[in-house]
Amino acid sequence: MAFDVKLKSLGKTARAEPDQPLLDAFLRDGVWLPHNCTQGTCGSCKCRVESGEFDHGNAPLSTLTEEERAQGLLLGCQARAKSDMVIEPITAVEDDVVHHPLRDVAGRIAVLEDIARDTRRLVIELDDDMTFLAGQYAEIKVPGTSAWRQYSMANPPSETRRLEFHLKRTEGGIATDQWLFRRAAVGDRVELKGPLGNFGLFRPQDDPAILIAGGTGLAPMKSIVQHALAEGLIPEIWLYHGGRGAADLYDGEFFEALADRHPNFHYRPCLSEDTWDGRCGMVTDCVLEDFKSCKGMSAYLCGPPAMVQAAGKALKRRRMPPRRTFKEEFTTAEHADAPLAKAG
Ligand SMILES: Cc1cc2nc3c(=O)[nH]c(=O)nc-3n(C[C@H](O)[C@H](O)[C@H](O)COP(=O)(O)OP(=O)(O)OC[C@H]3O[C@@H](n4cnc5c(N)ncnc54)[C@H](O)[C@@H]3O)c2cc1C
Ligand code: FES
Numbered sequence: 001m002a003f004d005v006k007l008k009s010l011g012k013t014a015r016a017e018p019d020q021p022l023l024d025a026f027l028r029d030g031v032w033l034p035h036n037c038t039q040g041t042c043g044s045c046k047c048r049v050e051s052g053e054f055d056h057g058n059a060p061l062s063t064l065t066e067e068e069r070a071q072g073l074l075l076g077c078q079a080r081a082k083s084d085m086v087i088e089p090i091t092a093v094e095d096d097v098v099h100h101p102l103r104d105v106a107g108r109i110a111v112l113e114d115i116a117r118d119t120r121r122l123v124i125e126l127d128d129d130m131t132f133l134a135g136q137y138a139e140i141k142v143p144g145t146s147a148w149r150q151y152s153m154a155n156p157p158s159e160t161r162r163l164e165f166h167l168k169r170t171e172g173g174i175a176t177d178q179w180l181f182r183r184a185a186v187g188d189r190v191e192l193k194g195p196l197g198n199f200g201l202f203r204p205q206d207d208p209a210i211l212i213a214g215g216t217g218l219a220p221m222k223s224i225v226q227h228a229l230a231e232g233l234i235p236e237i238w239l240y241h242g243g244r245g246a247a248d249l250y251d252g253e254f255f256e257a258l259a260d261r262h263p264n265f266h267y268r269p270c271l272s273e274d275t276w277d278g279r280c281g282m283v284t285d286c287v288l289e290d291f292k293s294c295k296g297m298s299a300y301l302c303g304p305p306a307m308v309q310a311a312g313k314a315l316k317r318r319r320m321p322p323r324r325t326f327k328e329e330f331t332t333a334e335h336a337d338a339p340l341a342k343a344g
Helices: 022-028 064-069 174-179 215-231 252-261 283-290 305-317
Strands: 003-007 013-014 046-051 073-074 084-087 105-117 119-127 136-141 148-152 162-168 189-196 210-215 239-241 265-271 298-303 325-329
Touching: 003 022, 013 022, 022 148, 064 073, 064 325, 105 162, 119 189, 119 239, 136 162, 148 162, 148 215, 162 174, 162 215, 210 305, 215 239, 215 252, 215 298, 239 283, 252 265, 265 283, 283 305, 305 325
Parallel strands: 003 084, 210 239, 210 298, 239 265, 298 325
Antiparallel strands: 003 013, 046 073, 046 084, 105 119, 105 189, 119 162, 136 148, 136 189
8 A cells, every 4th residue: 555755844745665665656656756865875865754754764864863853853865655645854845946856767788898897888778758957867676686776877868768877886886796797688577766965967057077087987977078068068177087097097088089070178087096107196186286276166076075075175175165076975874674586
């Protein structure tokens, strides 16, 4: 039996199945709620419960403390309704962006290639369109398991049938080490759901932008850059891609060709451990060297959490207001629910 869950101030209601996270129910009904990770690590989907019964699902105590639970807070991406409910997101819901409803799609692997150290490009040809905004992500179901993992689309949103992803291997990881780098093959069927996420280029902007990517944090940047240049949405763009060594960088020729065609786009790969004839040093230090002030600019940061946090602090020192700094941290969750199935 499904329950009615109402957003108090917006007055909008979603039908939530007993085993369905509340966030999932709202996004499928086309009602946007703030969220960043859908895995219980970021806390951006916290809501206050006004009335009704629910359980917290797999909400980790590190993200939703006992004290917050006692105050009547829940994580929208984890909590399940046990009765009709009224809730209120604690982060303001921006209503000037048209979001695409969350939906299930399926497709087959069309491309699987090594592009950098422990990094693969995965292209999935979908049976049906998945519309999304540049910078958003999808969840991919790891075949043969109950695990879902988040991966950002690298293709521009004009391509809705063919999604490109960049995956970095995590030692022992269910999605990467045990599936994508071991068992996956061109032609395999894959299930996905999307679009998801609060990170990306959701509206045209007047200020120039610095994009800083670590490793596969390049994926959403590739989507944002292509979309921004095709539609003229950002006046000037600097893209920094950081890696430890030359073996960690990829798609350099693609971005160099884009920079040749678009004088307002600048591509800056940086290496923190190898020496080469390009930029050397931590990617954030390279940005600090290049910009003495970031006043009047915005930034998009994506990749490992430590890099994103360091870049955010560096830009603040260069007088970029935090409200103009958009971040996506590629966090990994502790997953208790996804043993590898024996059968493929
Ligand atoms: C919004 C978002 C977008 C993302 N986009 C991308 C992207 O575009 N490209 C990309 O490469 N990555 C991306 N990620 C990261 C990605 O979703 C996965 O977390 C990553 O690929 C690891 O998944 P895995 O299944 O291989 O590893 P997992 O099996 O999830 O393991 C991750 C780590 O946790 C440990 N671990 C697992 N379970 C437990 C447990 N129960 N207790 C203790 N430790 C445990 C593992 O040993 C491992 O070190 C994104 C993450 C988010 C949140
Ligand atoms: S904790 Fe729910 S979206 Fe991140």
